[in-house]
Amino acid sequence: xxxxxxxxxxxTRHLRITGRVQGVYYRASMVQQALALGVHGWxxxxxxxxxxxxxxxxxxxxxxxxxxxxxxxxxxxVERVExxxxxxxxxxxxxxxxxxxx
Numbered sequence: 001x002x003x004x005x006x007x008x009x010x011x012t013r014h015l016r017i018t019g020r021v022q023g024v025y026y027r028a029s030m031v032q033q034a035l036a037l038g039v040h041g042w043x044x045x046x047x048x049x050x051x052x053x054x055x056x057x058x059x060x061x062x063x064x065x066x067x068x069x070x071x072x073x074x075x076x077x078v079e080r081v082e083x084x085x086x087x088x089x090x091x092x093x094x095x096x097x098x099x100x101x102x
Contacts, residue, residue, distance in 0.1 A: 019079035029073040034096035044099035
């Protein structure tokens with residue numbers, strides 16, 4: 001992850017996705033999309049009905065995942081995607097995983 005194309009430093013973003021995003025294959029689809037883009041991190045359902053994700057990678061790859069998150073898989077109805085910069089993430093993220101509901 002440190003050897004990014006064009007020398008772009010990796011970025012990390014925290015996403016909160018709201019709408020009809022649970023029970024529609026959103027998390028599994030995000031895992032597939034992130035892996036295809038080379039983004040590391042995780043995604044999980046929240047008890048409030050939203051989906052939360054942490055994404056690390058090149059700026060272009062993370063932005064592409066954020067753009068995908070705006071619509072998600074076919075059955076999803078995304079209302080909003082909140083994106084925040086995540087500075088100093090304490091964990092080392094390798095791969096992209098689906099986590100348990102929090």
